[in-house]
Amino acid sequence: MSKTILAVDDSPSMRMLLRAALTERGYAVAEAEDGVAALEWLDSNAPHLVITDINMPRMDGFGLIEELRTRPRFRDMPILVLTTESSDEKKARARQAGATGWIVKPFDPEKLASAIRRVSH
Template sequence: MAKTILTVDDSASIRQMVAFTLKSAGYAVLEAADGNAGLSTAKSSSIDLILTDQNMPGMDGLTLIKALRALPQYRSTPILMLTTEAGDAMKQQGRAAGATGWLVKPFDPQKLLEVVKKVLG
């Protein structure tokens, strides 16, 4: 059975590129346009990996990660930040919130697949 990945980003074009890249590698993909929608999708679905942007309206990526980590079913689920934020301070905040890894936009599709494959085992 295909692993299910949730991609959370307020940019429709980024969600489309991520979904296309992941689907072409055989993953099932769910999409959410912001942190609130991402959290509600995660609560109602079984997700193997979450990719989230940082800067979104409503709920940002760090807040989403903290909310997901508070749920028993997502304590150990890999969560990757896919964001334009590349600063060390932001990465430290991400790690503190529970992010598994960090990818900077614009992303290289091959690199995305390598990281996804690595964290999913």
């Protein structure tokens, strides 16, 4: 059975790039356009990993990570942040919220795959 990854990004083209890179490597990919949509999907699904953007409408990546970490079934799930942001302050805030790792856009599919392998258990 393939592992499911939830890709959360408000950019349809970024979700498409993630889907292509991940399905090519054998993952099943679900998509959400922001934190609110992600939480709705997560109410009835449990992926192996979440990849989220930071800057999104309705609920940003920080809010999504913080909310997931309050829920027992998502407390230990790996969450990778995929964003154009690269400031140390944003990285520290993501780590504080509970992010497992950080990848800067545009992403390299191989680096993304190795980051996923590194945080998956």
